[in-house]
Amino acid sequence: MERYVFKRLCRGLITLWLTTLVVFMLLRITGNPVDFLATPGMSQADIESIKEAYGFNKPIYVQYLIFLKSVCTGDFGKSMRWAQRDALEMYMSRLPATVLLVGAALVFSMGLGLAFGVVSAMRPESIVDRVLKVLAITGQSMPAFWLGLLFILLFTVYLGWLPSAGGPDRVGLKGLIMPAVSLGWFLVAANTRLVRSSMLDALDSDYVKMVRAKGMPRRVVIWKHGLKNAALPIITLFAVNFALLLGGAVVTESIFAWPGIGRLLVESIFSRDYTVIQTVVFFSATIIVLINIVVDLCYAWLDPRVRLE
C-alpha cells in the first residue's frame, strides 16, 4: 500500500506540474496578455509600463519561473480591479458557495443515479427500466443553462415557489434547489448507466448466486451483496463528476447569480482582472487533481487488486 501511495503521489505531482504548464501557456501564449490588459487609447508609454509592471517584457522562461513561484507561494498578486484585495483571498471567499453548490449537485446526481441504476438493474428491459432510460437520455440532452431557465420560468415566474437569484447568505438553502438540480441533472444519465451495468455484473457473479441459493431475501441480496460489490466503479465516478460539475458551475452560477468561483471567473474576464483569472483557473485545476488523488487512494484501499498492479 505505501508503495502505491508513493507512486500515486508522484504521479499527482507530475500532473500538477503539467497543469501549471498548460495554464501558463493558455494565459501567456494563446493570447497576448498586454492586448488583454491595454485599454483603447493607451499611449505606448502606458503599454510599456504595463509590460514592466507584470514582467511581460522578460524572456518567456523567466516569466514561467515567476509563475511557478507564485504557484508555490499561492500568491498571484493583488486583484487589478479591487486593488485592496489579494486574488487568493477573493478566491477563498467565493469558494464555499461553489463547494456547497457542487456538493449538492453531486449528492443529487449520484443519489438519483444510484437509485435509478439499481432499480433498472433489478429488472432489466422492464417498463421501469425503459422509462428511466428515456428520462436519463432526455436529461443528458438538456443543457444545464436551458434547464435553469425553464426552472426559473416554472418555479419563479409561474408558481412563485423558489427564488431565482442569490447566494446562500441571501436566500438560504431554498435558493440552492434550482441551481443544484439543473447543474446535476445532466450527470444522472451517465451515473445511472454506470451503476446499472456494474450492478448487472455484480448480480451475475457467483457469490450473489450463492447468496441467493442460500435463500436470502431479495432485498438483502440486492442492497447488501450486489450494491456493495458494484460500488467500486461508482467511486471513480465521483472524481469524474466533480471535475465536470466544477466546470459546469461557471454557467449555472451565472444564471442564478450564485456568488461562487464560476461567477468570479466570468466577472473577472469581463473586468479584465488578469490576476484573479490566473488564480481561479489554476486553483480550480489543483482542487480537481487533489480530489483525483484522494479518490484513487480510496479505491486502492478498498480494492487490493488495484495496488498490486
Added chain:
Amino acid sequence: MRQTAPESDSLVLQQVLTQPVQRAGWIRWFAELLRGAPKLSLLVLTVAVLCAIFAPELAPHDPVKGDLSRMLAPPSLSNHLLGTDHLGRDILSRLIYGARISVTVGFLAVFVSGALGSIIAVLSGLFKGWPDGVLMQITDGFMSLPFLMVAVTAISMLGPSMLNVIMVIGLLRWMSYARILRSEVLKISEMSYVRLAVVAGATRRRLIVRHVFPNLVNTLLIIATLELGTAVIFESALSFLGLGIPRPLSSLGTMLAEAQPYLYTAWWLPLYPGIAISLLVMSSNLTGDWLRDRFDPTRRQL
C-alpha cells in the same frame, strides 16, 4: 464500415445482381445498413444539416435585421411562426441560422479533436515504452482540467470568434479519443495480421496507414458521434456566457442568453432555442449509441 458477408448474403447479392432492376439491390443494401437505426434521430440530424447548408433559402426573414414595430410578438400562424424577440427579429429564422452555427462548430470541433486524439493514440499505442507513458500522463493532465473554465479563459484571451470556439473545443476535448483508441491500437498491434506485416518487412508508415488506422475508423466514428452532442452543448454554453460566437450572429446559446431578461414577459424566447439544442444533442447521442451497438458491440459501456 466492417461488413460481414455470410453465405446467404452473397446468394441474395447474386440474385439481386442478376435481376433486371438494379435498384432493388440498393434499397436492400440501404435497409440493411439502417437496421435498427433511430430513424427520428437521423431525420433530425439530416434536417439540421440541411438547415446549415440552405439557411439563406429556408429562413423566412432576415435573422439579424429586426423590425422594431413587431418586437416580442408571440408565435402566430400568420406572420412569425415562432414569434419575435426583443429586437423584432424572427425566431424561426434565427433558429435556422443558429442550427447552421451549431452544426458547423460541432462537426469541425469533432474533426479537430478526433484527428488530434487519434494521432496521440496511434503514437502512444505503437511506440509503447516511455513515449506512451508521457503521452498518457499528458492526457491525464488534460482530463483533470475544469474544461469550461479553461475554455472561457482561452476564448477571452483569443477573442470571441467562430474559429476560436472550434479550436478551443477541439483542442480541449481529444482525451477520450486518445484513451479509447490507444487501447484499441494496443489490441490491434497484437493481431496476427499486424505481426505478419511486420515480419514481411512493412514500414512503420505502412503499418499505420494500411493496417492500424483502417481498423480504428469504426471506434473513431462512434466516439465522434457521441462527442458531437457535447460539442454542440459547449458551443452554446460559451455563446450563452457571451464568450462564443459574437453577436449579432444567432447562436442558439446567444438566443437563450438574450431570452433571460424577458422570462417574465415572453415564454417563447427561452423555449425554442433550448428545444433545438436538446433535439440536436439527443439525436447525435442516440445515433452514436446505435452505431456503437451495431458496429462495435464490445464497447457498450462507453
